[in-house]
Amino acid sequence: MIQVNNVTKKFGDxxxxxxxxxxxxxxxxxxxxxxNGAGKSTIIRxxxxxxxxxxxxxxxxxxxxxxNELLKQKMAIIPxxxxxxxxxxxxxxxxxxxxxxxxxxEKLFFKIAECFPExxxxxxxxxxxxxxxxxxxxxxxxxxxxxVMILDEPVDGLDPVMRRQVWSLIMSDxxxxxVTVLVSSHNLxxxxxxxxxxxxxxxxxxxxxRSLDELQxxxxxxxxxxxxxxxxxPEEIQVLKKISNGRVHTLIVxxxxxxxxxxxxxxxxxxxxxxxxxxxxxxxxxxxxxxYAVKDIIF
Amino acid sequence: xxxxxxxxNKGLYxxxxxxxxxxxxxxxxxxxxxMPVSYIISIADWDNTYFSDVGITKGMCLFMHMSDMxxxxxxxxxxxxxxxxxxxxxxxxxxxYMMHAFPISRKSAYFTGIASxxxxxxxxxxxxxxxxxxxxxxxxTIAMGGIWYWALIVIVSxxxxxSIAMFALMVSGQLITGIAFYFIFVMLYFxxxxxxxxxxxxxxxxxxxxxxxxxxxxxxxxxxxxxxxKVDYIACYTGNGYLKSLIMKLEGAEYLAIYFVxxxxxxxxxxxxxxxxxxxxxxxxIAVPFxxxxxxxxxxxxxxxxAGAFVSGMYDATxxxxxxxxxxxxxxxxxxxxxLIFFATQMMIEKTIRVFNAKKAIYCAGYSVVALAVxxxxxxxxxxxxxxxxxxxxxxxxGIEANYTMVFTSEDEINTAISLHKNFxxxxxxxRDVNVKYEHVNGSYFTIKYKLKNGDSIIRQYQVVDTESxxxxxxxxxxxxxxxxxxNNPTIIKEHVIGNIWDDCSVTxxxxxxxxxxxxxxxFNYYTEYFMSLSEYEKMKKFEKVYQALLKDIDEGKVFQxxxxxxxxxxxxxxxxxxFGFNVVNEEVxxxxxxxxxxxxxxxxxxxxxxxxxxxxxxxxCSLNTECKHTLKALKDAEFYYTDxxxxxxxxxxxxxxxxxxxxxxxxx
Numbered sequence: 001m002i003q004v005n006n007v008t009k010k011f012g013d014x015x016x017x018x019x020x021x022x023x024x025x026x027x028x029x030x031x032x033x034x035x036n037g038a039g040k041s042t043i044i045r046x047x048x049x050x051x052x053x054x055x056x057x058x059x060x061x062x063x064x065x066x067x068n069e070l071l072k073q074k075m076a077i078i079p080x081x082x083x084x085x086x087x088x089x090x091x092x093x094x095x096x097x098x099x100x101x102x103x104x105x106e107k108l109f110f111k112i113a114e115c116f117p118e119x120x121x122x123x124x125x126x127x128x129x130x131x132x133x134x135x136x137x138x139x140x141x142x143x144x145x146x147x148v149m150i151l152d153e154p155v156d157g158l159d160p161v162m163r164r165q166v167w168s169l170i171m172s173d174x175x176x177x178x179v180t181v182l183v184s185s186h187n188l189x190x191x192x193x194x195x196x197x198x199x200x201x202x203x204x205x206x207x208x209x210r211s212l213d214e215l216q217x218x219x220x221x222x223x224x225x226x227x228x229x230x231x232x233x234p235e236e237i238q239v240l241k242k243i244s245n246g247r248v249h250t251l252i253v254x255x256x257x258x259x260x261x262x263x264x265x266x267x268x269x270x271x272x273x274x275x276x277x278x279x280x281x282x283x284x285x286x287x288x289x290x291x292y293a294v295k296d297i298i299f
Numbered sequence: 300x301x302x303x304x305x306x307x308n309k310g311l312y313x314x315x316x317x318x319x320x321x322x323x324x325x326x327x328x329x330x331x332x333x334m335p336v337s338y339i340i341s342i343a344d345w346d347n348t349y350f351s352d353v354g355i356t357k358g359m360c361l362f363m364h365m366s367d368m369x370x371x372x373x374x375x376x377x378x379x380x381x382x383x384x385x386x387x388x389x390x391x392x393x394x395x396y397m398m399h400a401f402p403i404s405r406k407s408a409y410f411t412g413i414a415s416x417x418x419x420x421x422x423x424x425x426x427x428x429x430x431x432x433x434x435x436x437x438x439x440t441i442a443m444g445g446i447w448y449w450a451l452i453v454i455v456s457x458x459x460x461x462s463i464a465m466f467a468l469m470v471s472g473q474l475i476t477g478i479a480f481y482f483i484f485v486m487l488y489f490x491x492x493x494x495x496x497x498x499x500x501x502x503x504x505x506x507x508x509x510x511x512x513x514x515x516x517x518x519x520x521x522x523x524x525x526x527x528x529k530v531d532y533i534a535c536y537t538g539n540g541y542l543k544s545l546i547m548k549l550e551g552a553e554y555l556a557i558y559f560v561x562x563x564x565x566x567x568x569x570x571x572x573x574x575x576x577x578x579x580x581x582x583x584x585i586a587v588p589f590x591x592x593x594x595x596x597x598x599x600x601x602x603x604x605x606a607g608a609f610v611s612g613m614y615d616a617t618x619x620x621x622x623x624x625x626x627x628x629x630x631x632x633x634x635x636x637x638x639l640i641f642f643a644t645q646m647m648i649e650k651t652i653r654v655f656n657a658k659k660a661i662y663c664a665g666y667s668v669v670a671l672a673v674x675x676x677x678x679x680x681x682x683x684x685x686x687x688x689x690x691x692x693x694x695x696x697x698g699i700e701a702n703y704t705m706v707f708t709s710e711d712e713i714n715t716a717i718s719l720h721k722n723f724x725x726x727x728x729x730x731r732d733v734n735v736k737y738e739h740v741n742g743s744y745f746t747i748k749y750k751l752k753n754g755d756s757i758i759r760q761y762q763v764v765d766t767e768s769x770x771x772x773x774x775x776x777x778x779x780x781x782x783x784x785x786x787n788n789p790t791i792i793k794e795h796v797i798g799n800i801w802d803d804c805s806v807t808x809x810x811x812x813x814x815x816x817x818x819x820x821x822x823f824n825y826y827t828e829y830f831m832s833l834s835e836y837e838k839m840k841k842f843e844k845v846y847q848a849l850l851k852d853i854d855e856g857k858v859f860q861x862x863x864x865x866x867x868x869x870x871x872x873x874x875x876x877x878x879f880g881f882n883v884v885n886e887e888v889x890x891x892x893x894x895x896x897x898x899x900x901x902x903x904x905x906x907x908x909x910x911x912x913x914x915x916x917x918x919x920x921c922s923l924n925t926e927c928k929h930t931l932k933a934l935k936d937a938e939f940y941y942t943d944x945x946x947x948x949x950x951x952x953x954x955x956x957x958x959x960x961x962x963x964x965x966x967x968x
Contacts, residue, residue, distance in 0.1 A: 011579055048400035050578055069305075072402035083388075083397030085314060092317075099310020100401050 001026040001148065001180045002047065007056030009042060009204075016042040017053070018204035024182055024197065029174060031191035031212075032184040033283070034201035040184045041080070043201075044152050047182065048077045060148060073101055076146035080153040082137045084125040090136050091121050094143075101144040109143035115165060130157040138166055142173050149173075151183040155190065167194055192279040200283065212279070219282050220257035223250050224264060225271040234263050240285050252277075252285045306410040308403050315415035319384050326377050327423035335430050338364045342438075354542040355534075358439020362547055365431070365445040366531050371524035374420075374456035379481050381416040382464035383474060390474040392581050399578060409573050413461070413566065420457045424450050441547070445530040448549040452528050455555045455562075459520055460485065462565035469572035470590050472583035488518035494601045501608040501615075502629055503677065504622065504685045504731045505724075505759040508746060512756040520558060527551045528558075533905060584647045591648050592662075599640040600670055607633025607674075619738055622731045630674045637670050638663055685727065687757065688720050695752045698897040701745040701786060702861040705795035706893040719782050720747055723761070729774045733764050737771055740764040743865030745782070748897060765864035779863060786861040789854045795893050796859045798917050800885040801850075806842035807916070808882040811934050813945035816955055823955075827878075828939050841937040842881060848933030849921065857926040873924040876952040877945075879934075880920040890914040 002024035009017040017039050024030040034040050045051045046058050049065045049072055058064065063071050084093055090113075098104045113119065116135045119128065125136055134157055141149060149170070155163040171194065173179055185191050191198065192212065199209040208215070219240070224230070225247045233239055233251075237260050241252040248271070253260045261274050277285070338361060345351050350360045388394035398408070428450040435442045467481035468474075483490070496513055499506040515522040528551030535543045572587055580586035585594055611629035614620060641663045645654040680686055697716040698706045707716050723730070733742065742764035749757040766776050766783060785791065793801040812827045830838050852858045883890075892914060923930060925948060934940060 045396060045400075045578075048396070050396050050399045052577070067404045067406075069402045069404050069407065072400070075400075075402075077397070077400040079393070079396060079400070081393040081396075083393050085318065087318070096310055096314055099308075099313070100403070 003059040005057045007053045027178045028197050029181045029195045030197045031195035038201040039204040074147040076141035076144045076149050078137045078151045097140045103145035112139045149181045188280045220253050221275045223273040224269040308407045308411045311411045319419045323419035330427040358441040361442035362445045370452045371456045375460045377420050378460035379464045385412045424453050459558045459562040462562040465569035472580045472586040498608040501612045508758045508760040512758040514755045595644045599637045603633045603637035606636045619734045626678050695750045698748040704894045704897045706896045737764045740768040741864040763863035792859045799891045804883040804885045806846045807884045809842040811939040812878040813940045814947045845933040848929035851929040852927045872950045874949045875923045876947045879923050884916045
């Protein structure tokens with residue numbers, strides 16, 4: 001659905017995207033994570049057709065997105081900093097979207113509006129709170145009946161209840177229409193709940209791109225205790241991190257978890273627990289040893 | 300395959316209109332007040348108006364009203380206001396990112412924007428023109444052409460200024476800078492010429508009056524359109540002020556066509572700038588890469604050139620300095636200021652003060668070398684500015700202003716004036732440093748003005764010193780004396796100081812004020828004899844005798860003499876304090892006024908009165924001196940005065956009045 005092939009973008013001497021490759025399948029909810037300055041917003045602006053890449057291809061449904069009106073009619077964008085026309089109220093914005101997007105569903109718009117009763121449709125959107133503006137943006141985006149939704153920090157600024165409501169709206173839209181969603185966020189816990197694929201970016205490159213399941217099964221946390229000293233781990237087990245607390249040792253192990261469990265079991269530990277890692281932990285353990293600014297993405 | 304896009308987006312068009320209609324409404328109200336409302340007010344009490352009194356009809360009045368309506372001045376404002384509101388989103392990151400994420404191509408956004416701007420800018424003009432047309436239908440349809448030609452001028456001007464506004468807004472990533480660029484681009488040619496003229500006025504030989512001869516060119520539309528594309532008329536009135544005829548004119552259609560084509564080209568260029576604009580340049584001082592060096596070099600060169608000239612001017616104010624030393628100061632200060640501005644513009648463009656690096660230093664050095672070369676070209680007159688003397692075939696007339704203002708229109712006189720000017724310029728070394736070489740010699744200025752047949756003017760002004768001073772070199776005298784000889788030729792004096800009717804005129808009036816000192820009252824008694832008891836014939840006989848005596852004094856080189864000495868106290872013992880003047884009249888031959896011609900003040904081109912175009916009478920003031928023996932004798936014989944003590948020199952007057960510093964007789968000439 002979305003193909004980013006070897007894309008490079010420079011701003012003066014600074015390389016924002018450095019041969020970036022990214023692939024999002026149709027119907028996927030793709031979480032794009034990375035520290036500040038990783039290039040997330042830059043690639044999103046390319047995907048929206050705002051920036052033009054210096055090199056490489058950006059294709060959506062096999063078509064270049066830049067200056068492609070018809071393709072953009074199938075896309076809905078919610079940027080981190082939302083734009084509404086000066087003096088425009090929610091209804092004015094709805095009329096504008098209706099003119100822009102041929103598939104705009106006015107009935108759906110008013111149906112979604114019922115979920116956000118506190119929004120005064122006749123009030124200037126720019127005078128609403130940031131959270132309410134986000135809600136209006138979601139109403140407009142979903143009612144546009146897009147095939148691709150690109151969301152940059154979509155629930156930033158919303159309260160927990162509203163976050164849940166917005167995510168459920170997106171999920172139901174995905175379930176109903178099969179819309180492909182690319183979402184960029186710092187909030188890894190939230191992405192873990194909604195995404196099925198994850199891409200981790202830094203320094204303008206995609207470091208990891210996998211399905212969440214695959215990612216979560218590729219790294220395991222094993223807690224073990226031995227009677228005496230902990231024996232040497234077999235060479236086949238790739239230990240990313242080892243933390244000892246008395247007799248109890250916690251190992252972050254990369255690779256197939258079942259195989260690692262069998263090999264460690266052969267060492268006759270007194271106690272052994274195999275635990276799944278959160279996306280946040282995977283991020284830290286996978287990249288923590290590298291020279292990445294991982295702290296930025298942990299809330 | 301990439302989709303095809305349209306030029307027009309209805310949704311965006313409606314949105315643009317919804318954001319700009321208020322400006323259009325205000326524009327309409329202003330036009331309404333300026334045009335129909337003010338016209339209706341002016342004709343409300345028609346029978347008591349000036350127009351009615353002089354026989355102007357309401358229809359004619361409407362046409363005249365249209366000729367006074369602003370055109371380019373309105374367009375230049377509305378174009379930038381609407382462009383800035385419509386393309387506001389280009390200058391704010393959030394707005395530009397979102398607008399370009401919508402399913403609208405740049406082509407569609409640009410042309411839809413242009414369409415909405417033109418709609419809002421043109422509808423008020425057309426609406427007001429329709430209202431004026433309805434008024435014209437009710438009074439007289441003769442103004443209909445004027446109404447719609449005015450509308451055409453405003454519409455073309457709007458398209459032109461819109462194209463300049465679009466170019467300016469595409470060049471910058473900052474709204475305020477874009478608007479500033481707009482006004483700079485509108486005035487660019489005028490400002491560049493002004494910069495050169497200010498510099499040359501301060502530095503170049505003979506260019507002291509260059510600011511007076513700046514001509515408005517087609518490249519300065521804000522000034523050129525009102526002067527050359529207009530609804531105009533010539534009203535001819537009878538001698539007693541009644542309208543005789545009204546010629547209505549619609550001028551400058553060819554220039555409007557040129558401006559329209561230029562606007563289309565500029566709109567296309569602006570579209571290409573937008574099409575290839577990198578949106579990450581939002582907030583950049585200059586968003587188009589090729590404009591960065593143009594802006595840097597343009598700013599550095601023009602500002603430093605003018606600033607260098609001002610520094611040189613300040614240096615000159617500290618004392619008498621040679622031309623070369625003034626130019627050296629100008630060059631050094633220009634280069635220093637140029638380097639400062641070069642880096643200052645770099646800081647603005649790159650939004651950082653860290654612009655000092657080897658690459659920039661090399662660019663700056665390159666710029667400085669080119670700037671130095673241009674300044675040296677100015678110094679050595681490589682552009683032939685100082686030496687410029689037009690071809691006689693291009694000249695309508697030549698004016699020379701020294702003690703008197705004379706204008707030469709005949710081919711022989713023009714050729715003579717040109718050859719004198721060329722001769723004067725052959726030895727610039729000798730002439731340009733007179734303030735230093737002849738510091739203690741009395742001096743003044745003289746000006747040569749060429750009025751060319753194409754309407755342009757070339758003015759040169761030179762500092763000169765007294766050629767009769769023993770201190771001046773033979774070379775200096777050789778360069779300047781021929782001009783004085785020409786100006787002091789009795790025929791030239793009679794023809795150009797008294798006027799073309801000097802030998803075929805009646806002297807209808809004459810006065811000579813006498814001054815005597817009353818010892819009892821300790822003050823001067825002033826008296827002028829008006830010969831009230833004499834008939835007009837008797838008076839004119841007296842005047843004629845004095846006039847003939849004056850002509851003799853002119854022939855002998857005693858009066859109306861031009862010198863380059865300026866005012867000198869040595870002349871006080873000769874110059875008379877007594878006022879003397881007379882009127883010359885010829886009812887058959889029109890009087891040619893040298894002074895009015897020189898200052899382009901012959902007549903009001905719009906309103907002419909019967910007989911007004913032909914002037915037949917002129918008052919002449921004459922500064923007499925003690926050498927004017929024939930005139931003084933004739934005045935005495937004619938009983939303008941009776942005793943010699945009634946004739947008083949400035950020296951005597953000042954002594955008697957106890958003035959330490961003398962009044963300047965030149966001020967009365």
